[in-house]
Amino acid sequence: MRKVILAKSHISELLPTKYRKRHQLMLYLYDILVDILVKADKYQLSSLSFRFTNEINGEIDLLDELERQKDIDISEYVYIPHIFFSILRDLNYYLFESLSCIERGKVTVAFSLARKPFQDNLFYLSWILVQPNDFLEKIQYGSPREYDVSNLKGKKEFVIDLFLKAKESIQYENDFLDFSKELLDPELLYDIIYNRKAENSLTSVFDQSIHLVTKNKNYPTEKRNLNFIFSDDKIWDDFWRLFYEKTPYILIYLVEVAIAIFEKYFDIDSEIITLNRYIRNLKIIFALSGEENKELESIFDLLFSSDNLSMVCEECRKPYEFNTFLVKELKEDYLYTCQSCGLIERLGQYFVSDELLSNKRKILIDNSNDENCKLSNTIKR
Numbered sequence: 001m002r003k004v005i006l007a008k009s010h011i012s013e014l015l016p017t018k019y020r021k022r023h024q025l026m027l028y029l030y031d032i033l034v035d036i037l038v039k040a041d042k043y044q045l046s047s048l049s050f051r052f053t054n055e056i057n058g059e060i061d062l063l064d065e066l067e068r069q070k071d072i073d074i075s076e077y078v079y080i081p082h083i084f085f086s087i088l089r090d091l092n093y094y095l096f097e098s099l100s101c102i103e104r105g106k107v108t109v110a111f112s113l114a115r116k117p118f119q120d121n122l123f124y125l126s127w128i129l130v131q132p133n134d135f136l137e138k139i140q141y142g143s144p145r146e147y148d149v150s151n152l153k154g155k156k157e158f159v160i161d162l163f164l165k166a167k168e169s170i171q172y173e174n175d176f177l178d179f180s181k182e183l184l185d186p187e188l189l190y191d192i193i194y195n196r197k198a199e200n201s202l203t204s205v206f207d208q209s210i211h212l213v214t215k216n217k218n219y220p221t222e223k224r225n226l227n228f229i230f231s232d233d234k235i236w237d238d239f240w241r242l243f244y245e246k247t248p249y250i251l252i253y254l255v256e257v258a259i260a261i262f263e264k265y266f267d268i269d270s271e272i273i274t275l276n277r278y279i280r281n282l283k284i285i286f287a288l289s290g291e292e293n294k295e296l297e298s299i300f301d302l303l304f305s306s307d308n309l310s311m312v313c314e315e316c317r318k319p320y321e322f323n324t325f326l327v328k329e330l331k332e333d334y335l336y337t338c339q340s341c342g343l344i345e346r347l348g349q350y351f352v353s354d355e356l357l358s359n360k361r362k363i364l365i366d367n368s369n370d371e372n373c374k375l376s377n378t379i380k381r
Helices: 017-042 062-069 072-103 107-130 132-141 156-170 186-193 203-210 233-265 270-288 294-303 324-332 354-358
Strands: 048-052 335-337 344-346 361-366 374-379
Touching: 017 072, 017 233, 017 270, 017 344, 048 072, 072 107, 072 132, 072 233, 072 361, 107 132, 107 156, 107 186, 107 203, 107 233, 156 186, 156 233, 186 233, 233 270, 270 294, 294 324, 324 335
Parallel strands: 048 361
Antiparallel strands: 335 344, 361 374
């Protein structure tokens, strides 16, 4: 299996200073997605074991049985994690190259590479989070046309409703540090990603970055011209600015959806969920706001206290001491250093214990009716 590349901390000198804060944020968010995939490989999270309520004679092929019975409830727990990690891995390949290109000023290439993860992969992740059974039924037993995003993205009400339900799934139960209500608007998100008629849409840039000539009536290529070929520095700067104006918000939504799926299917404890959300949200607020906020900084200090979090160095296996220097490093940068061995580690990860992920997923299947097995329950990890 091909490995996903971790983002480098070094940022090209070609990137204007005014975009560096947002670029670092996007690399941080990308690293979280990479970390989920690293954990998936390390702990074989796509795998699961199963047992039946009644003893069976001989061997049984669960996948064949699921195909025969078309049981979507059991299929969800069997297939969704594998599909999720596969979509996420594909997304990360494109996202990494897009971020790498944009920081070096390769604007059209960056937009070309961002199109697939933002228009396709994000759609399927939202669908998996909100309506996993519907998605799985379409992809297993329907025709490709029924789950082709190229056909479905034109159904504005359907996509907006999908984004709305996804937003509700990723919101806090309380309002504390919940930026999603303000930053993530489902209708605006649809316009930016898909709506060719919207003035603030990225669709025109996606298409023009791929094709030298576009005939779409909303952004046709001008006579005696080719898309982006004869652009001057001002036009390049405008599109550079557009990338950093729009894409961080899309990526924030994307990461929250991906993490929500991960937490749902791998039974992450609510305290761990809350801790990781607070860390992400504080880093996001620090990056997007231009002013210092002493109250938020004090919350960050509280989160990274020895009473709230336990972290062990991957290299020397010694626990971190959350002293003033380490907390300052975590707050002001996206890297932190082990005081014992000097290992430099990324903050862009999902903090969860090895013990929790080491327990394999298990399901119990009620086979009291030989003709129709049912999912009895999901045995917690």
